[in-house]
Amino acid sequence: MKLLKNICVGAMAFAAALTSCQKDDVVPHGDFQDVAIFSSYQGQITVEVNNQIAIADGSKGYSSRKWSIPAPNYFINNNDSVLDEETAYVKFMEVGDVPLKIEWQFPDSTGIRDHDSLFIVNVLDTITTKIAVTKVEGNYSVKDGKYVIEAGSIVTMTDTSSGSPDTFEWLLEGEDESLVTKTVEVQYKKLGKFDVGLVSSRAEPFGRPDSLVMVDFIEVIPSTLPVLMTEANETNLPGVVQLQFSREMNVVDETQIPAFSVKVNGTDDAVIKSIQLNPADASIIELHLEQDLLNSQTATVSYDASVGTVESSDFVKLDTFTDENVNIFLVNLLTVNTSFEDGTIAPFGDPYNIKGNTYLSNTSSDAQEGSNSLMVKMDAGTNSQIGQNEGFFKIEKGKTYALEFWVKVVSNPAGNNFEMTWRMQPAAGWSDGYKQWLGRCCTDALKPENEGTWQKITILTDKQAPEDWEEAKLHFQPGCGDAGEVEMLFDNFKFYEYEVPPVN
Known part of the structure; x- marks a missing residue:
């Protein structure tokens, strides 16, 4: 038997040659025999309970075929749990991992050869919205399932709905905009009673939205703590x-x-x-x-x-x-995915490797702020280039600009001498007229004793823009020695005009 947890299929057809249970003594020059399953699903089959799927057998050369599924699930073709037709229309009536099995008999030189395959279908429950308070920072009490908190307290709430929703919309009384994350942190500052609402839904497979509104769920009372x-x-x-x-x-x-x-x-x-x-x-x-x-x-x-x-x-x-x-206001000229929260490496493209290899990926394992950061891994003895390929911006001749980012060195073996040069370039060209070497390990702020710690790097450019560029881009050229692999994390990029007081 071959157990398939995932069916890797194309948009409407995928042929999986399942030969692990076949014998080697097929009939020479006999009838063609093959096993193939066709489905419209990409990857694992996941459906919502009380819904159906279609899956077809495109196998050749068999003498008999039987689909089977445990009750209360059934085949719509014949309202039974066993079917011998080519295309099976299956309705799922229970939640959980449901086995869908197909068995064949193939004639060969020794008689009849059995073959079977098992698919595991993940059946999700319908969505029923539920909310849980997971943390309260401040003094509070719970009465009749509702929270009484002191003003200034921070309440963390999360979706605990059934049916594995993947889309959320929080409707919080007192907030001007809805929030669209699974978990929210809300600081309640105003005295009074506040409703909490949540709409949960699922995009894939589609799950009908459900909603819950808890009236006067949060009551805010005067605080016994200092105002901060x-x-x-x-x-x-x-x-x-x-x-x-x-x-x-x-x-x-x-x-x-x-x-x-x-x-x-x-x-x-x-x-x-x-x-x-x-x-x-x-x-x-x-x-x-x-x-x-x-x-x-x-x-x-x-x-x-x-x-x-x-x-x-x-x-x-x-x-x-x-x-x-006081955090002084600045206009960040970088506008696309500066903290990598969208899960991609944008605004940067894949590295160009001059020597060795550099690998870029988005990681949720660590971040200076938020959930994600950009991971850069380099083989020993690497020299490569990393450039923006979207989110270009305008710079003006004669103005001074500053580059700011956060970096964490995860691994930089002793003597490996990670170093990096950065350039400002026109989006559609190359220019060495606006280049700066950042030094080994991104300036002295990242000394060996600081490895493993997020460091903020702010670099005032030592050159002014040579001309107006309607579309400009950042370009980095990192390199390292032969002592071993380098791994670094980057987050929260900023590039901005550096404001200086007028000369009297």
């Missing part, structure tokens, strides 16, 4: 810094300005013109500065509780914080 500033970001509006807090804040006005300070490059105090709550999100306080922040600068923000009276909507006073980093 979780991050500070400059927006795309010049000089506007948003302070994100762990829960909603009460109204602030100009009397609170003296309690806040913003330092640029560690020393210069920026002038705060005005302060307000974000009109769309009361967990954000906005500071409006007199001057724009530039991405060549650093900035920090502080708050002095002895001067200010800022408080959350549940009347918890904001504590003093000092020199918290």
